[in-house]
Amino acid sequence: MSDENDFNCRVFPSAADDVEHAKRVECSKQLMTSSAFRLAYDDKEFVLRDEMRPVRLLLELSKTELTLNDHNINNTVVMFGSARILRPKKAKKRLFHTKQQLEQQPDDPEFKNQYQQAKIRQQQTDYYTQARILAKIITEQSMLGDIPNLYVVTGGGPGIMEAANRGANDANGKSVGLNIVLPEEQQPNPYITSELCFRFHYFAMRKMHFLLRAKALVVFPGGFGTLDELFETLTLVQTKKIKPMPILLFGKEYWQRLLNWNVLVEEGMINEEDLNHFVYVESVEQAWQIIEKHVKGLRKPHKSL
Incomplete structure (x- = not known):
């Protein structure tokens, strides 16, 4: 009489089985x-x-x-931002060190530049703190069950990415990191859930996975990479390749200094209503209210036509 294992066994060997079997085949070394x-x-x-x-x-x-x-990761909030934004303690330490150097050699232009950059990094730490707190709130509220399960997704590296994964970890929740192999290696931050820490060669596949499950996008100040991810998302929403979602730009002053959106409207490169695809936010509370309202709205049953 066959047992349950025999009944459920595969008819064909698995690919893994054949890899092991192939190693045991007796044939010439040349083959x-x-x-x-x-x-x-x-x-x-x-x-x-x-x-x-x-x-x-x-x-x-x-x-x-x-x-x-x-792992039943079906709904995500994607958080983008610069890898160069430092942890508050590290920024404070760097500022102190560069200030000491400048005091010793006040006429050295290199030390002057380093000190100015350190002051900017110190100011930017507010974004690190906000990203960490927001990710913690998203994870905590999701675990309470009042909203669809939301998981924070980042690019897996340092800076804002680390802050967001760290916030989810503060809440004892899971989060995803989508790392990419770069000439100057990007090290995964230590706060990503280990079984959800991925590594990509192709930017295209990585960016696809950022958006496949996204219910909201939160974008902190960043450089080329952040802008690339932001504009790709805006293009996909504008062209209706993906469904609209909240696209939150943290720090209105930064984004308005960086991007003159009105020029695009004035030159007829985009329609004025395209500016409605994103919204500026200045606080964690404001960002969370928008995200919460959106995801709760997704749960409402559609009215019959």
Whole structure:
């Protein structure tokens, strides 16, 4: 009589089974070292060929997709911002150090510049604190069950990304980090949930996963990378490739100094209503109210036509 395991067993061996079986096959050493004889999916040199790029794109899409599904990560709040914004303690220490250097050599232009940059970094720490608190609130409120389960997602690195993952960790919740391999290696911050810390080669796949489950986007001051992610999202919303969601720009003064949106309207490059795709926020409370209202609205049943 067959037991339950026999009844549920696979008819065909798994790909993993065949990898192990292939290692035990007795044949000449010449064959065993031949690329042609290796299983295609177990042949690193073959998979890394330029012609196999479509397959690697699919792997990067699928690995993250399946893992997030396995962990029931269905609704996210994505938090972008500069990797260069420092923790408050680190910024304070840097400011103190550069001030000492400048006092010792007050006419040195390099020390003057370093001191000015340190003062700017000190001022920017407010954004680190706000990102951390907001991520904690999002995670805590989600765990209470009054809103759909929301998980914080970041680019996985330092700065604002670290602050957001840290806030979720403060609430004893999970958060996601989507790291990318860069020439100057981006180190994952230590606050990402380990089983949800991913690594990408392709920016395109990484940016797709930022938005696939997003219910809101929170953008803190940042540089090229932050702007790239912001403008891609705005373009997708404008062209109706994705559903509208709250796009919150933290720090109105920074964004208005950086981007003259009205020029785009005046020159006819965008419509005036396109400016409604985003909103400025100045506080954690304001940001959370907008996010909460939006996600609660998603739960309301649609009226029958």
